[in-house]
Amino acid sequence: MRSLSTLGFLIGSLAVSGGYCTADIETRSLDQIHEAAKAEGGVVNLWAGGDEKDQQNGLKEAFETRFPGMTLNVTVDLSKYHDGRIDEQLAANNLYVDATFLQSLHDFPRWKSENALLNYQPLEFKNIFDQFKDSEGAYYGVFIFSWSNIWNTGKVDAASAPKEYTDYLKPVFKDKLALTYPNDDDAVAFQFDLIIKQYGWQWFDDLIAQNPRWVRGTATPATLISSSNGSYAATFTSGIGLTSSGSLNVSFPTQGQFVSWPQTGAIFADAPHPEGAKLLTNFVLSDEYQKASGWSVRRDLPGPSGYPTIFDMPGTNVTAFRDFMLDRAAVERLRFRFEDKIGTAQGLSPLVDDL
Structure with missing residues (x-):
């Protein structure tokens, strides 16, 4: 009996740890998956950070245009709220989300260990950078997010445009910075962590003296500085892409480090619409979508125009954020240190807050 019990434990351990691969490996074309998804009901429910x-x-428009008869229901909210609500659905055996794309990279290994994710290898799985994916396909990067220096060219002249993080301490930016609370967003906390490790906490104290407007949400600063009426002129806690957009211009530091990471996706094992979720995942990883999305999570595609691949881009380590997120005790200590200096994040969720 003891030998049989031990054998059963070892077999179970191999299955969980990846001793053998139990992944669903995709071999169908996008059109074939499309037909299966339509037969299933033509619906996909995505929760996106x-x-x-x-x-x-x-994404909704591109997906529904490319695949007639499909409906992509997208719910956008902060990743740190999505994951808790997903946990509630899983605990209640009442899952109605099919797939998720989140910033909270630490959630995916946990969900895999709980057998909550579908081991699925999409068509381009072999081309996804190994550092961005689970070996069995439980989760993988779907696109690259990053922060950058952003300023309004109508409010900041070329000579004063921020290039390094010390530039934000110049008198020209007094009362003109819009920044996301670092104690409200882990990717912003990591950006501040990198800067403080380079320049020290005195830099942060000097930044506070600039009287920035602290806001919730990383889209909010870019919205504020893009306004022609307001006084806010610059930020480094948003991402608007790799090129200028309207009155906003972007740059990346050469002496400092900027945060980048693979926004990570997964299909749930008990997804109500697994074929629809597979279609969405394969579309997001396809040439047509990856080439239009800036830096790619795929190693077989070149960097966007004017840039190398994300792994060759100076000033960033695209895998460092994952390691930061996995050390939750360190993240919490850092969060409370920021909170001690600037207070708790004020305002409603940015999805309902009025600017």
Whole structure:
């Protein structure tokens, strides 16, 4: 009996630890998956991390245009709220989310250990950078997010444009910075952590003396500085892409480090619409979507125009944020230190707050 029990434990351990692969490996074309998804009901429910309700409208439009008869229901909210609500659904055996794309990278290994994720290898799985994916396909990067220096060219002249994080301490930016609370967003906390490790906590104290407007949500600073009426002119806690947009211009530091990471996706094992979720995942990882989304999570695609691949981009370590997120005790200590200096994050969730 003891030998049989031990054998059963070892077999179970191999299955959980990846001793053998139990992944569903995709071999169908997008059109074939499309037909299966339509037969299933033609619906996909995606929960995506973000802080503006319309943040994934472009994906919804592109997906529904490419695949007639499909409906992509997207709910955007902060990743740190989505994960808790997903946990509630899983605990109640009442899952109605099919797939999720989140910033909270530490959640995915946990969900895999709880057998909550579908081991699924989409068509381009082999081309996803190994550092961005689970070996069995339980989760993988779907696109790259990053922060950058952003300023309004109508409010900041070329000579004063921020290039390094010390530039934000210049008198020209007094009362003109819009910054996301670092104690409200882990990716922003990591950005501040990198800067403080380079310049020390005195830099943060000097930044506070600039009287920035602290806001919730990483889209909020860019919205504020883009306004032609307001006084806010610059930020380094938003991402608007790799090129200028309207009155906003972007740059990346050469002496400092900027945060980048693979926004990570997964399909749930008990997804109500698994074929629809597979179609969405394969579309997001396809050439047509990856080439239009800035830096790619795939190693077989070149960097966007004017840039190398994300792994060759100076000034960032695209895997460092994952390690930061996994050390939750360190993240919490840092969060409370920021809170001690600037107070708790004020305002409603950015998805319902009025600017």
